[in-house]
Amino acid sequence: MMIRKILVVDDSATDRYVLSDCLMRAGYEVSTAQSGDDAITQCRTNRPDLVLMDVVMPGTNGFQATRAIVRDASTRDIPIILCTSKSMKTDVVWGMRQGAVDYLVKPIDQQRLLARIAQLSAPPA
16 A cells, blocks of 8 residues: 555644654655544545554544544554554553554654655555
């Protein structure tokens, strides 16, 4: 699956900007959401190729939004990378159990993120 459109979900305007800027400079089309609920809606309507999801957000958190997106037949094929400050091993395990394909801890290593996106875009061997 070729990744072109990426949805960045974070309640922090600074974090949204930093990730969006990195991704746009790398040639990706970027949209943003400020909440888990908005992310779920955008996944259903805009069908991004990838979601970068924060966890700690008011209302529907990133774990809940990830679970909702993965369980919905219309959005379950959209990969989600959790990008969060929650760094405990239990958080990582829980995030992956919700259906995320990867879990990156803030501050995000931009080169590692871009490499992971390229890996997800590569055709299966």
